[in-house]
């Protein structure tokens with residue numbers, strides 16, 4: 396497992412935007428990102444989970460901290476059309492990724508990553524994975540603690 | 555935007571497992587994936603959004619359909635330790651991904667993808683992104699409809 400992980404990446408330039416209680420019906424996600432694309436706002440992570448009640452769910456995405464104000468304005472001006480409950484944003488987050496090409500299963504890599512963060516008392520706010528990565532959003536103030544702890548957990552040498 | 559997308563990938567061999575209302579405190583995510591890693595269960599997507607109330611949130615992950623029974627058993631036997639509300643699973647899902655290397659922003663690619671699915675009346679259950687991809691989970695029965703519609707939306711030629 397340890398040999399699979401080739402590096403730890405992090406970025407503390409991200410801001411998190413969460414639309415709480417968007418309607419869970421076709422067309423809603425498209426309506427959110429259309430205006431952001433037109434305004435040339437760079438969206439990085441997009442994370443949405445299943446809705447529990449089949450009616451509404453939350454949708455989180457990240458933008459560069461410099462784009463947060465524009466993003467919030469663009470979304471809030473269409474609050475009526477989009478029909479979400481509330482918009483919550485937080486620019487004090489950091490994205491931490493564990494990278495491993497050929498990661499056949501995320502379970503082992505994820506478990507080590509999550510366990511390492513837990514041992515440092517760092518709460519995981521958002522999780523997203525790709526074929527070669529496990530990424531989390533944590534509070535920005537823990538960036539260095541997290542990166543150092545993960546470096547040693549995966550025996551990647553000292554920073 | 556269209557030239558950025560190089561392909562559409564899909565897999566209907568996945569089953570979705572959602573733990574509803576897991577406690578939102580350090581160590582919970584690690585406790586979920588440890589036993590799955592030990593049992594050599596391949597976990598593909600892991601998606602978790604922020605908790606609204608700071609107390610609990612939902613966590614979804616996917617495994618191969620063949621591993622669903624084992625996975626559910628492994629999690630349910632530790633229901634007390636993990637302290638989640640309920641476990642929901644569904645093997646009638648498909649993962650559809652739009653792939654584009656050099657996708658600077660997900661907003662444009664995502665908007666086209668989400669809009670195309672909406673026009674076909676296909677509801678998006680889960681969303682997750684990586685540097686080169688936007689992936690969604692939809693109902694398995696719409697796999698072919700989705701893949702064909704996305705091929706023509708990104709002018710990738712007919713299937």
Ligand SMILES: C[C@@H](O)[C@H](N)C(=O)O
Pocket residue numbers: 417418419420421422423424425443452454668672676677678679
């Ligand atoms: C919530 C949102 O993803 C909705 N289900 C849609 O398909 O657009």
Ligand SMILES: C[C@@H](O)[C@H](N)C(=O)O
Pocket residue numbers: 509513517518519520576577578579580581582583584602611613
């Ligand atoms: C929900 C889960 O991700 C929890 N926040 C943890 O850090 O483990």
